[in-house]
Amino acid sequence: MQKLRNIAIIAHVDHGKTTLVDKILHSCSIFRDNEQTGDLILDNNDLERERGITIVSKNVSVQYKDVKINIIDTPGHADFGGEVERVLKMADGVLLLCDAFEGAMPQTRFVTQKALALGLKPIVVVNKVDKENCRPEEVYEQIFELFFNLEATEDQLDFPVIYGSSKQGWMSTDWKVPTTDIFALLDAVVANIPAAPTNDGTLQMQITSLDYSSFVGRIAIGRVHRGSIKENQPVTLIKRDGKIVKSRVKELYTFEGLGKIRTQEVKSGDICAVVGIDGFEIGDTIADFEAPEQLPVIKIDEPTMNMLFTINNSPFFGKEGKFVTSQRIRERLYKEMEKNLALKVVETESPDSYLVYGRGILHLSVLIETMRREGYEIQVGQPQVIVKEIDGKKCEPIETLIVDVPGEVAGKVIELVTQRKGELLIMEPKGDLQHLEFEIPSRGIIGLRNNVLTATAGEAIMAHRFKAYEPWKGNIPGRLNGVLVSMDKGNTTAYSIDKLQDRGRFFVDPGVDIYEGQILGEHIRDNDLVINIVKGKALTNMRASGTDDNTRIAPAIKFSLEEAMEYIQADEYIEITPASMRLRKIYLTENERKINAKKFQ
Template identity: 20%
Template sequence: MRTLNLGILAHVDAGKTSLTERLLYAAGAIAQMGSVDGGDTQTDSLAQERRRGITIKSAVASFAIDDVTINLIDTPGHPDFIAEVERVLSVLDGAVLVVSAVEGVQAQTRVLMRALQRLAIPTLIFVNKIDRRGAQEAALLAAIGQRLTRAAVPMGAVLSLGGREAAVTPFGGDDAAFIGLLAERLADHNAAILAAYVEGGALSYRGLRKALAVQTGRAQLHPVFFGSAITGAGIAPLMAGIAELLPAARGKPEGPVSGAVFKVERGPAGEKIAFVRMFSGTLRTRDRVTFGQDGEGKVTALSVFERGGAVRAEALAAGRIGKVWGLAEVRIGDAIGEPRPGAAARHFPAPTLETLVRPLRAADKGAMLAALAQLSEQDPLIGLRQDDLRQEVFVSLYGEVQKEVIAETLAGEFGVEVAFEATTTLCIERVAGVGSAAEVLRQKPNPFLATVGLRIEPGALHSGVVFRLEVELGSIPLAFHKAVEETVHKTLAQGLYGWPVTDCVVTMTHSGYQPRQSHSHAIFDKSMSSTAGDFRNLTPLVLMAALKQAGSVVCEPMHRFELEIPGDTLGTLLPLLARLEAAPRPPLMQGAVCRLEGDIPAARVHELQQRLPGLTRGEGVLESETDHYRPVRGAPPVRRRTDLDPLDRRMYLLRLSRPDLAWIGEA
């Protein structure tokens, strides 16, 4: 049988989880459909998911359509949990993007479609809820063409729209209008069809369907299906389309082992279970495999997804998704075996919010940290930041709902009740100029047996931190080079104002060390010889001196926004946008509707969301997503440091030599 790893994506409440239930039921994988409201669906297994009626964690279920085994991955629709979607995208062969026939194309729908298009993931569009009052067909198809993709092809017509008796009639080869539209869409990427279409030649329906499958598989065309996950209307045509139009998984089972970890969970005994998509080769029980940067482990057990769920197996072959036991140090995003080129690319922006979390009981501080560390294994973008000096923990987030979920998880699963401080916006620092510094061993004021010289300068946009050598690789032992490079990356997590420094190039310009030596007839004396610790301790002082010379600019995250409002409310909205430091572009009037695009600081989006209904009679619609960073206007905000503060040389050296005095000056 062929295998298809299929993602179900949607804006929250579009009916994504209900569609998953319906597909499983229609395929015979489950005997009875659960409901989101009833809290008994197959893929929403967490107590919070059942209580809130939303998907928080991705989940995998399996079923078969004819000769195709479908591994279906249900993903969160709420934007606060976009990190879950991020990880799933890298393992998909195809996707179904669910759109509500009532609410239409929503903010998260567009974000998801753009990501699917960037990655060229073959995608079908399913318009759900045709049985609901207010459901749209023609208007929604127009909105899909305007706001999602012009390469959309409706595959059927809706009868009795907006009622429980709503049904779908699939288009066929005897429908001249459908044949004409299909040929027109296919002609954009097929010269033979274009020629026949222009010249009025005969076009066989079988040939057009074959071309439709090819172009859908290349993500050039997006068939649109209508239906209802609740009543089952239109589900049969959708399932047939999934099997016919989306491409099966590729990969050679006999090739080199290559897979990706897209989810990690804990078993009953606390053991790690990695969800792995295999792209090449075959993973077997008792195999020793490499993963991540330098991890290695022995596979103790395997299961593969089929017949509705995961079943124990001895092997996990290319194209399949399964669970892997035995890799104790594995993390989400790790490659299993050989990594795929470009696999580490990020498809959505990183979190732009941060909050301080405290245990309500002081005695729970250790338990809270251990619990958060375990949660960060399951969601690396949580981004824990620990202040060892003040024993404080910060968590990076996408939104307030995510904060509530973390608090509920800590209380419910770990017995730790916590409180959060106000959420703050995460800024970055960019290097303003060129700066350099060096300290030489055995020359004051350098107290370390190491010579380190560094130059820092601006780098390309989105390049991160690039480390280069201007000294010979053999000038110091390789371990010392690595110590400097690792410390550079660690130190730049906090710049002159305490924010992460990015998009820069750091070049090592000077190096030197004291070779291993000792007193006569004595054992090795590390006080007379350089160690990696000397380089790790000296590098922050040199790097921050160079950064201080270069200077840095604090930049805040900016959202690209799009507003759809009644035209007569534009005058009342513009003053608010000005106060929120937004930069709108010229408005576009479309009849009585006004479309307004522009940029707004991420820190001001929440207020715009709150004020919008009152200023637009409840008719305003806002879409926004992180787009870029811009220099902060006015005095740059300062983030409290959590390191030993290499900008204060005296205090830095004191804390290094006397860890018990780390609290000095912090009261």
């Protein structure tokens, strides 16, 4: 038996996965005593730290007693399900992390289903038992029921449970008896997760993720399924479509702590990084040079949403970004497809535009935000759900939506969701909150979060996951209000904004450069209004005491990228540059908009 365990940590977003990995790393003395590490060690890119979520799965390993434990930290958000599905192939067991108050959330169900289907052994960790009004016993019952509904085997249903608080750094088999360390969890991993199997025979290794180094290029990461892999060994790369390419391993690394160490040979069961193989993609198999055998190709759920990406053709193009041509945007999108399996890029009739397919608003917004930080200027259109024809019927993606809200505002939430063709399935108390479950078309979720948070004064907790394709539910009303559109270019003035405040709420501050056709605010009525806010006050040589009004301007509304994506309509674009984000009409002049109005009806 190998002294090696491979585990993936799965959980709903914000249930404490990355914090738990921090504590495991500290407990196993990965760092020197005087080393400054900070929190959320694995969320190492800026976007992950700012948003407080994991976007890309990471590999680390720790040595506990005499066992090496490979840990894979996975994203918790439904939009990054493609990332989770492929890395589960590297594990023999999973740590299912659950909040002691919230219990099993929709995303927990999604990844648990994938893990159980692969036959992985689960350990359930009920986290955050130090929270007020936590309910660990109820959560345990809920998880057992979830496993049963997902058709877990007898062995999987007989799962060990560990209680604790990863923030406070303790784990125990009894939540009423706190300890001072997390060794109870590591002991459970060593005792219950099966050791990585040793399969003798010719080499087989599937590439399940990739890394990049500016010195050696792309690095293939995966688990050796059978046999062993050595440095300088000639190998065969079998592509997803069965095509065979001969290659050679230049360097070989295994994971040690947070880094990698070079090694001569990696035996079956261990996770390693291979340098020197060219032209590989995720899902390819590295096999024996003489008698290559392919492993089953990774299947990833299909995208449910698409967006139009196009070059920036506004009057301000090229002022702030480095990469503005369609060729550069095309190269960047195709490069992203290599490592982002749930993403698909389709060329359109126009050479300047591409349709990008993804798992949801967050999935696409992370790509846009990353490109923006790299210096790209792009424009994106309204997100559209992907409609399919199944058995001659028009079908659309339907999602399960879960909302936890204070009881007194539950009625408002139900009203908002049912307006968007949502159907209430379950309504029950959960602690001091009301727990609501709906089935709703994916179209209905776009733009819903803002409305729900406004109606509940920010107290709603929302989560959703893709369920299935079902028959089209009919028309869903879009945005209720029109927008205020600029008729002129120039610098905005406080005087003009002040005079037009009764017409709506503004998205721009005084003293900002704007152009004709830019969206400046939200109109109070349902039609669009063309306005001029670059006009200054007419000056005279007379001074009149008391007649000059002081301008009192309400603060401008500032959208996040996701909010802007949910806000725009079919005849609008978001212009995104490294320094700014503007909303605009596709056709900038009022005359063009009137001529092309029928296109968007």
